[in-house]
Amino acid sequence: MTIFSAQVFQNEYLPDGGDTVDAVVTVSAAPGGETKARQEAVEVIVIDCSGSMKEEGGAKMEGARRGTMAAIDVIRDGVWFAVVAGTSNAWPLYPQQVGLVQSSPQTRAEAKQLVARVRPKGGTAMGKWLLAANELVSQRPGAISHCTLLTDGKNQHEKDWELDAAIANCVGKFQCDARGLGADWDVDEVRKISSALLGTCDIIPSPDQMEDEFRALTEAAMTKAVDRVALRLWAPQGANVQFVKQVAPTIEDLTPKAVQVDALMRDFPLGAWADDESRDYHIRIQIPKGNVGDERLAARVMLVVDDEQVSASLVRAVWTGDQALATRINGEVAHYTGQEELADAIATGLAAREAGDEANATVKLGRAVQLAHEAGNSETVKLLQNVVEVEDPKTGTVRLKRDVAQVDAMALDVRSTRTVRVNKK
Amino acid sequence: MATCPNGHESSWEDFCSTCGDPISESAGGGGSTGAGDAGAAEASAATGATGGGDAAKSASEIGLSCPHCSVSRTEEDVFCESCGYDFASGTLPTEEASLDPVSGALSGSTPSGSTPSATNAAAAGAAAAAAGAAAGSVTGEVAPPTTPPGDPQPSGKAPESAFKKGADGPVAPDPAGATGEATAAPDTVAVISVDRDFFERVAGGGELSFPDPDPGESRVTLVGNEILIGRRSDSRGIYPEIDLSPPMDDPAVSHRHAMLRQGADGSWTLTDLDSTNGTYLGDHTVSMAPNTEKPLPLGTPVFVGAYTKVTLEAL
Ligand SMILES: [Zn+2]
Numbered sequence: 117m118t119i120f121s122a123q124v125f126q127n128e129y130l131p132d133g134g135d136t137v138d139a140v141v142t143v144s145a146a147p148g149g150e151t152k153a154r155q156e157a158v159e160v161i162v163i164d165c166s167g168s169m170k171e172e173g174g175a176k177m178e179g180a181r182r183g184t185m186a187a188i189d190v191i192r193d194g195v196w197f198a199v200v201a202g203t204s205n206a207w208p209l210y211p212q213q214v215g216l217v218q219s220s221p222q223t224r225a226e227a228k229q230l231v232a233r234v235r236p237k238g239g240t241a242m243g244k245w246l247l248a249a250n251e252l253v254s255q256r257p258g259a260i261s262h263c264t265l266l267t268d269g270k271n272q273h274e275k276d277w278e279l280d281a282a283i284a285n286c287v288g289k290f291q292c293d294a295r296g297l298g299a300d301w302d303v304d305e306v307r308k309i310s311s312a313l314l315g316t317c318d319i320i321p322s323p324d325q326m327e328d329e330f331r332a333l334t335e336a337a338m339t340k341a342v343d344r345v346a347l348r349l350w351a352p353q354g355a356n357v358q359f360v361k362q363v364a365p366t367i368e369d370l371t372p373k374a375v376q377v378d379a380l381m382r383d384f385p386l387g388a389w390a391d392d393e394s395r396d397y398h399i400r401i402q403i404p405k406g407n408v409g410d411e412r413l414a415a416r417v418m419l420v421v422d423d424e425q426v427s428a429s430l431v432r433a434v435w436t437g438d439q440a441l442a443t444r445i446n447g448e449v450a451h452y453t454g455q456e457e458l459a460d461a462i463a464t465g466l467a468a469r470e471a472g473d474e475a476n477a478t479v480k481l482g483r484a485v486q487l488a489h490e491a492g493n494s495e496t497v498k499l500l501q502n503v504v505e506v507e508d509p510k511t512g513t514v515r516l517k518r519d520v521a522q523v524d525a526m527a528l529d530v531r532s533t534r535t536v537r538v539n540k541k
Numbered sequence: 542m543a544t545c546p547n548g549h550e551s552s553w554e555d556f557c558s559t560c561g562d563p564i565s566e567s568a569g570g571g572g573s574t575g576a577g578d579a580g581a582a583e584a585s586a587a588t589g590a591t592g593g594g595d596a597a598k599s600a601s602e603i604g605l606s607c608p609h610c611s612v613s614r615t616e617e618d619v620f621c622e623s624c625g626y627d628f629a630s631g632t633l634p635t636e637e638a639s640l641d642p643v644s645g646a647l648s649g650s651t652p653s654g655s656t657p658s659a660t661n662a663a664a665a666g667a668a669a670a671a672a673g674a675a676a677g678s679v680t681g682e683v684a685p686p687t688t689p690p691g692d693p694q695p696s697g698k699a700p701e702s703a704f705k706k707g708a709d710g711p712v713a714p715d716p717a718g719a720t721g722e723a724t725a726a727p728d729t730v731a732v733i734s735v736d737r738d739f740f741e742r743v744a745g746g747g748e749l750s751f752p753d754p755d756p757g758e759s760r761v762t763l764v765g766n767e768i769l770i771g772r773r774s775d776s777r778g779i780y781p782e783i784d785l786s787p788p789m790d791d792p793a794v795s796h797r798h799a800m801l802r803q804g805a806d807g808s809w810t811l812t813d814l815d816s817t818n819g820t821y822l823g824d825h826t827v828s829m830a831p832n833t834e835k836p837l838p839l840g841t842p843v844f845v846g847a848y849t850k851v852t853l854e855a856l
């Protein structure tokens with residue numbers, strides 16, 4: 117079993133007339149409690165076999181084959197798995213009949229033999245791939261289900277609404293980590309999938325990185341110990357929940373994912389957790405104003421697993437006449453507000469660059485360099501340096517680079533939401 | 542049950558579960574508490590209200606096949622994966638330039654670009670997809686299942702699958718003995734060049750001009766036992782192994798023009814895929830019958846498009 121705990125970071129003091137409460141909640145999972153049998157798990161690997169995988173002299177397809185084999189190698193004994201070949205259709209690659217097989221040394225070897233025979237042919241229709249994965253995971257209801265999806269291109273062989281409908285069908289059924297190989301895929305399209313399905317999105321710039329990336333992804337999926345975790349937020353009558361965002365390890369706006377539980381409570385699905393991980397959430401709530409000296413509960417933040425409450429913490433509001441107290445900003449809140457601004461500066465800077473608005477792109481990406489430098493996001497600074505020439509990181513003085521590799525711009529885009537955590541002294 | 546100063550009945554003892562006001566002096570405490578107010582969880586009921594229903598999932602795998610080349614298809618397919626036939630409009634791809642064999646004049650759309658027909662095809666495709674999603678079941682044009690022997694339909698749960706099955710999927714056939722070896726090492730190379738005599742015969746005097754300067758020879762190592770000769774189409778997902786779109790650039794070659802297949806004994810065959818301008822085997826006077834497989838010995842030239850010559854050689 118897994119034990120959850122939550123810690124709230126906030127400045128609970130509001131000035132007279134103040135009504136907005138910010139808090140950062142750190143949720144941690146740790147092993148412990150009663151020992152139960154490990155929950156059943158499903159792993160579905162979907163590999164793009166579209167014709168464009170022939171490119172680079174067949175290196176893309178070969179990279180995908182090797183990556184898939186590396187992933188298969190680390191599927192724990194007993195986990196139900198399948199490999200799907202994606203074109204403008206979904207094809208059962210392993211097992212050859214539509215279904216799931218339990219991992220064992222023998223089934224993993226069989227699967228790898230079939231993966232070796234896969235070849236590029238046809239188009240790209242990721243909605244069909246997702247529906248196929250959904251069909252497979254539905255065979256083990258109650259399992260912790262995960263899908264690893266690889267594409268190298270745009271979703272050209274179905275309509276946008278078909279992909280959207282497929283995603284909607286899969287929400288809550290399984291988690292999906294999506295990866296784009298090379299530079300010919302659409303970051304927003306793939307991120308739409310991973311974001312709705314509570315997974316991650318990243319670029320694999322070159323086929324020779326497939327093995328490491330797919331092995332790591334599958335290993336991470338294998339650590340998940342508990343599923344159907346949700347953050348349940350209560351806010352008082354008359355309150356307005358402005359946002360609930362995951363802010364570490366990556367920024368993900370959960371606000372639109374709210375599922376109303378009753379008039380004052382709503383759930384934000386958090387998916388599956390390993391029993392040694394920790395994530396941070398930034399919550400902003402507007403509450404009815406009080407008088408100086410009043411205290412009010414601004415939010416009760418609960419964690420639920422399969423609808424059962426496993427922890428609760430309080431976000432409070434106390435109105436004070438002491439300006440110094442009321443204007444202090446909590447360190448965690450300040451840090452993540454900066455990280456959110458950083459991600460936003462990168463996104464708008466890249467969009468401006470794409471649109472040819474060099475002045476705006478320079479300002480935004482310069483601001484991003486400055487924020488990343490201040491907060492110690494050294495990885496983000498490196499990614500930014502592929503796109504801009506940094507003259508002074510302290511002031512955010514930069515020049516746009518002329519020859520930027522498409523994979524570098526995409527890597528900056530897709531990784532702009534990665535955050536660093538507060539230096540806890 | 543506790544009551545708050547505003548008269549709300551609260552399911553919590555510390556703060557009012559309606560307005561959040563403190564219930565007694567002892568309220569407050571630390572910033573976080575453990576579990577213990579489990580009463581709150583009782584209100585939880587409906588989750589899973591998301592999801593768009595199952596409407597988008599349409600029936601597939603009821604044995605549809607392409608009316609043009611008979612390769613199996615699903616209802617959702619917009620184009621045939623094999624020949625590019627457009628199921629909605631009932632037409633074959635017409636994007637490539639069409640040569641009048643007598644005059645050499647160019648008809649049909651322009652050699653490159655050809656956006657109008659592509660847009661039409663997309664629009665027709667959308668209509669077909671919409672029709673497929675709207676109609677619960679499809680009547681008419683249901684052919685017998687084309688599932689190959691040895692690959693039976695899983696009985697009992699055939700129709701509602703999101704999967705497509707069949708021999709024309711992206712998996713190479715099991716090598717004869719099933720002894721693990723994935724793909725045979727390539728042993729053949731295709732030599733691609735331009736041929737002026739062929740050009741003069743099929744396209745001379747027309748609107749197309751012979752490449753100048755002569756691009757010379759290029760070589761493609763044949764990996765796999767099915768090699769497509771054609772021109773790349775991103776929109777239709779066609780990526781021929783022998784790609785005669787630019788820089789090779791023969792505008793009279795169809796996207797899916799001809800197929801080279803290698804048998805278990807290593808010998809090659811050639812099949813014209815009902816290309817617009819035909820395929821010439823051996824010499825360039827008589828074009829092959831479409832969709833008919835013919836042996837292709839190494840060294841025998843194949844002529845396609847307006848001026849392209851392809852010859853297989855041992856690697
Ligand atoms: Zn009350």
Ligand SMILES: [Zn+2]
Binds near residue numbers: 608610611612621622
């Ligand atoms: Zn066909």
